Amino acid sequence: MMRCEIARDRILEADPAELSNEVTGDLAEHIETCSACQALAERVLESERTLAGAITAMEPGLDVDAALARVPSGRGWGWGAVQGWRRAGLALPLAAAAVAALVMLKPSGNPGQAVAFDPSSPVVARALGWDRPSPVVRTTSHATVAILPTENPDITIIWFMN
Amino acid sequence: MGKAILCMAVSAVLFGCLWEREVEVRVFELQRLDYGEVVSLIEPYVYADRENNPGYFTVTENTLTVRELPENLDRIAAVLERFDTPRSTVVLHFQIVAANGYEGSDPEIAAVELELRKLLRYQGYKLLASTMLQVMEGQEATQSVLANEMPLEIQVHVGLVRGEAVELQVNVITPWDQVLQTAVNLPMGKTVVLGTGRNTPLVRGSPAEDDGALILIVTAEIS
Numbered sequence: 523m524m525r526c527e528i529a530r531d532r533i534l535e536a537d538p539a540e541l542s543n544e545v546t547g548d549l550a551e552h553i554e555t556c557s558a559c560q561a562l563a564e565r566v567l568e569s570e571r572t573l574a575g576a577i578t579a580m581e582p583g584l585d586v587d588a589a590l591a592r593v594p595s596g597r598g599w600g601w602g603a604v605q606g607w608r609r610a611g612l613a614l615p616l617a618a619a620a621v622a623a624l625v626m627l628k629p630s631g632n633p634g635q636a637v638a639f640d641p642s643s644p645v646v647a648r649a650l651g652w653d654r655p656s657p658v659v660r661t662t663s664h665a666t667v668a669i670l671p672t673e674n675p676d677i678t679i680i681w682f683m684n
Numbered sequence: 685m686g687k688a689i690l691c692m693a694v695s696a697v698l699f700g701c702l703w704e705r706e707v708e709v710r711v712f713e714l715q716r717l718d719y720g721e722v723v724s725l726i727e728p729y730v731y732a733d734r735e736n737n738p739g740y741f742t743v744t745e746n747t748l749t750v751r752e753l754p755e756n757l758d759r760i761a762a763v764l765e766r767f768d769t770p771r772s773t774v775v776l777h778f779q780i781v782a783a784n785g786y787e788g789s790d791p792e793i794a795a796v797e798l799e800l801r802k803l804l805r806y807q808g809y810k811l812l813a814s815t816m817l818q819v820m821e822g823q824e825a826t827q828s829v830l831a832n833e834m835p836l837e838i839q840v841h842v843g844l845v846r847g848e849a850v851e852l853q854v855n856v857i858t859p860w861d862q863v864l865q866t867a868v869n870l871p872m873g874k875t876v877v878l879g880t881g882r883n884t885p886l887v888r889g890s891p892a893e894d895d896g897a898l899i900l901i902v903t904a905e906i907s
Contacts, residue, residue: 672799676795679800679879680866681879682866
């Protein structure tokens, strides 16, 4: 039987089909029998559904390769950031499309680090590798925040998903 | 032998002078520094471990009271004069923009629109309202505007300017809903674009209808 701490890590990485028990496997089996992990899986699924609705508007006018090519080297943007996005339970298509030029953090987390959702703590997001005065954002719990650097050094876009 | 006695006598006199020196109490009005900053700045000048007449200080919200030798009080005054500078007035420029449902470009938000179009796929962006607020550091202010014929309230709390940035707490409220609530560290002279895809009455009233967004463009500068 899978332990909860392993299940929680895998939930953040899992495909929606696994989380919703559409496919069988040890994770799906654990979710079916553990109410706490089931609740977490539902929250992750809900986040993915919410963001899927935002994908239409959020898709940049660039494909992934073009977007990656735009990212200046040494700025710290990269697949780590994309992985962080994914691990936080967001839709992969959005992460891939929104590219390396986008960083998202969950409460008390670092990019690439899976963290639990904590409704009591504010979301704090900080852009990685920022070579300007570091933008920091605090907002209410459960909010998903993206800091999008732009090619104009005087403009930063901060987007609240919900 | 005689010299030694003389030295001891002089030392005794000097010691006696120090012994007898009176400490004074001086009150400083604080303008900018918080408790932690004040403590770290003045602690080296307050001799709490002096055997006779030890130094002592207390910090309340806007007041620092120090009991020390006069020369140390002068040093503290000099430190505060350098670091506890008066609070500035921060000028905030706000632009409220609706995304989607609009074709063409709006020259008033051209620079921001250019960057938005590179990253987001809304059809267009339209400036609904602009406003400006002058707020002293540490103070709050509220500004009401009409955006797309919807009354909208922008509430801000301006923190202290640290280095080249200021922390700004922003609430955007309609009569029905709070559509944006955040705190952002805003570099002076730079533009921060706060956007939310949340469906709001403001956006509902616009051509964006279901998939629009509310965007608040904020720029800060020292008055």
